[in-house]
Amino acid sequence: MAIPFTYTASSGSRPDIPKWVPPKPTTMDLDWADLRTIELSLLDSADPKVIADLLTTTKAAIKEDGFLFLTNYGVSLEQLHRQFDLAQYLHANISEADKERLLWDPATGVFAGFKPRYGWKREPGQFDGIEHFNFYSPEFEDDERVPKCIAPFMDEITAFCEYLMNSVNRRLLKLLSMVLELPEDYLWNNIQSHDGVVGDGYFRHALYYPLEEQQRRARKGVRMYGHTDYGTTTLLFSVPVTALQIWESDNKWRYVKYKPGALVVNLGETLEVISGGHFKATLHKVADPPADQEHEQRLSLVFFNGSKGDMQSPLLQREGFVLKQGIFMQFKKLIDAGLSVPTNKEWREAQVSTRVQTAPEERLAGVKDINGTKYGEDLILGVPIVLPV
Ligand SMILES: [Fe+2]
Numbered sequence: 498m499a500i501p502f503t504y505t506a507s508s509g510s511r512p513d514i515p516k517w518v519p520p521k522p523t524t525m526d527l528d529w530a531d532l533r534t535i536e537l538s539l540l541d542s543a544d545p546k547v548i549a550d551l552l553t554t555t556k557a558a559i560k561e562d563g564f565l566f567l568t569n570y571g572v573s574l575e576q577l578h579r580q581f582d583l584a585q586y587l588h589a590n591i592s593e594a595d596k597e598r599l600l601w602d603p604a605t606g607v608f609a610g611f612k613p614r615y616g617w618k619r620e621p622g623q624f625d626g627i628e629h630f631n632f633y634s635p636e637f638e639d640d641e642r643v644p645k646c647i648a649p650f651m652d653e654i655t656a657f658c659e660y661l662m663n664s665v666n667r668r669l670l671k672l673l674s675m676v677l678e679l680p681e682d683y684l685w686n687n688i689q690s691h692d693g694v695v696g697d698g699y700f701r702h703a704l705y706y707p708l709e710e711q712q713r714r715a716r717k718g719v720r721m722y723g724h725t726d727y728g729t730t731t732l733l734f735s736v737p738v739t740a741l742q743i744w745e746s747d748n749k750w751r752y753v754k755y756k757p758g759a760l761v762v763n764l765g766e767t768l769e770v771i772s773g774g775h776f777k778a779t780l781h782k783v784a785d786p787p788a789d790q791e792h793e794q795r796l797s798l799v800f801f802n803g804s805k806g807d808m809q810s811p812l813l814q815r816e817g818f819v820l821k822q823g824i825f826m827q828f829k830k831l832i833d834a835g836l837s838v839p840t841n842k843e844w845r846e847a848q849v850s851t852r853v854q855t856a857p858e859e860r861l862a863g864v865k866d867i868n869g870t871k872y873g874e875d876l877i878l879g880v881p882i883v884l885p886v
Pocket residue numbers: 724725726731781
């Protein structure tokens with residue numbers, strides 16, 4: 498049986514902080530993505546039929562949607578809301594001096610530190626109304642690397658992230674290894690990086706400020722442009738302000754509905770590449786919330802898992818590569834042309850340092866029409882990346 502998350506406050510003073518009050522969910526009738534729900538606790542079942550059904554559902558969710566809801570993973574709603582209290586407190590209390598001292602620099606290949614609400618580079622660009630604080634492994638080891646206001650609470654954030662990494666993500670990777678017909682710990686042992694608290698991944702406290710009407714028009718309804726994540730898995734806590742959209746197989750963007758306490762999980766490009774395309778890294782973006790939530794601040798917690806290594810899967814040996822998948826297909830073309838593909842580290846760092854978040858129609862390699870849908874194209878380390886406009 499997986500042990501649920503527990504945290505006992507160490508002695509010592511810590512300020513009382515305001516509770517996060519979840520905004521009211523939208524009441525609008527939207528085009529929702531119909532995602533499957535995976536109950537992670539079922540993985541502990543001794544009944545082979547339960548396990549077999551769990552694998553079937555997971556395989557279908559990954560193949561057809563590339564996104565899934567994860568429930569019963571060991572963190573209570575109350576424990577989760579405490580983490581939102583902390584994120585809210587960080588964003589409300591980070592000093593101007595700390596914003597400057599801890600300013601991020603994506604050109605280094607990591608997003609560590611504070612992202613101001615002006616674009617995706619260290620230097621201020623266009624207003625996007627998105628602030629982050631990103632905790633990489635070094636941020637957990639040195640209080641000087643986090644805002645002064647959050648330092649008294651780092652033991653709670655660390656315990657939470659350790660649980661996400663060593664229990665939730667480890668069990669999720671066990672489930673995914675089983676789908677690939679690999680030894681249960683294969684992905685954890687060979688693909689997931691887990692040195693330090695978060696390995697080569699990171700934990701993000703994000704806050705989306707509401708846009709003014711003029712900014713909203715300028716951004717054409719998009720807060721964060723479509724992309725796929727580069728790592729192994731992304732664990733996104735479902736939030737009441739509806740904004741996440743995924744690109745579904747019928748070439749339509751659909752909103753993901755709020756499911757209190759659930760994790761919204763998607764797979765990163767590493768799992769797509771190493772699984773030969775059997776797993777898919779699904780495109781997603783952050784859109785404007787519906788009209789009844791436009792005025793709300795959207796607080797979001799995300800745990801991004803990073804990767805290392807290579808693998809051999811029986812499923813891959815038997816069924817071969819799935820060539821219709823995006824990033825994997827691009828890598829395969831390079832291999833077939835006798836060119837080298839980027840290493841795991843090169844790919845991750847190039848993604849971070851080139852993620853400029855410009856509109857797809859303004860991408861360097863221009864706009865293409867593929868089967869009636871318009872795509873903008875980027876070129877990262879010689880690999881073409883096409884994203885729907
Ligand atoms: Fe993402």
